[in-house]
Amino acid sequence: MKILFLNGPNLNLLGQRQPDIYGKTTLAEIEERVRSRAKELGAAVDFRQSNHEGELVTWIQQAKGQFDAIVLNPAGYTYTSVAMRDAISAVELPAIEIHLSNVHAREEFRKNTIIAAVCCGQISGFGAESYILGLHAALSIKLK
Numbered sequence: 001m002k003i004l005f006l007n008g009p010n011l012n013l014l015g016q017r018q019p020d021i022y023g024k025t026t027l028a029e030i031e032e033r034v035r036s037r038a039k040e041l042g043a044a045v046d047f048r049q050s051n052h053e054g055e056l057v058t059w060i061q062q063a064k065g066q067f068d069a070i071v072l073n074p075a076g077y078t079y080t081s082v083a084m085r086d087a088i089s090a091v092e093l094p095a096i097e098i099h100l101s102n103v104h105a106r107e108e109f110r111k112n113t114i115i116a117a118v119c120c121g122q123i124s125g126f127g128a129e130s131y132i133l134g135l136h137a138a139l140s141i142k143l144k
Contacts, residue, residue: 005048006071011027015027033128071095074115
């Protein structure tokens with residue numbers, strides 16, 4: 001099984017940006033953990049990050065036929081990107097929305113994700129472990 005992990009804006013700053021909220025683990029360290037766990041489970045992952053909405057949309061569109069599922073941390077685009085939402089709907093691949101922090105326990109606007117409705121589910125609040133949980137979720141959905 002091949003899983004595409006997409007990371008939105010500012011996630012390249014993990015480990016240094018607001019560590020009290022997002023933790024001290026870098027995106028590279030998270031990627032290493034995900035790759036290791038995926039290998040143990042017999043899955044392949046492609047891990048990407050962009051600060052550009054259009055690039056993320058393109059990657060989602062290109063995923064059809066190349067990947068079996070998408071695990072997505074849309075970051076700030078969670079609340080604004082109709083384009084990403086539409087792309088997820090269009091490719092008809094199982095998608096899991098993940099977040100490091102518990103978005104439902106933060107500012108009011110963070111509770112209003114427009115991406116979650118087109119995903120199979122959402123995982124939030126488990127820090128870097130949200131990515132491992134996303135991997136497991138993607139694998140379990142595809143196995144059904």
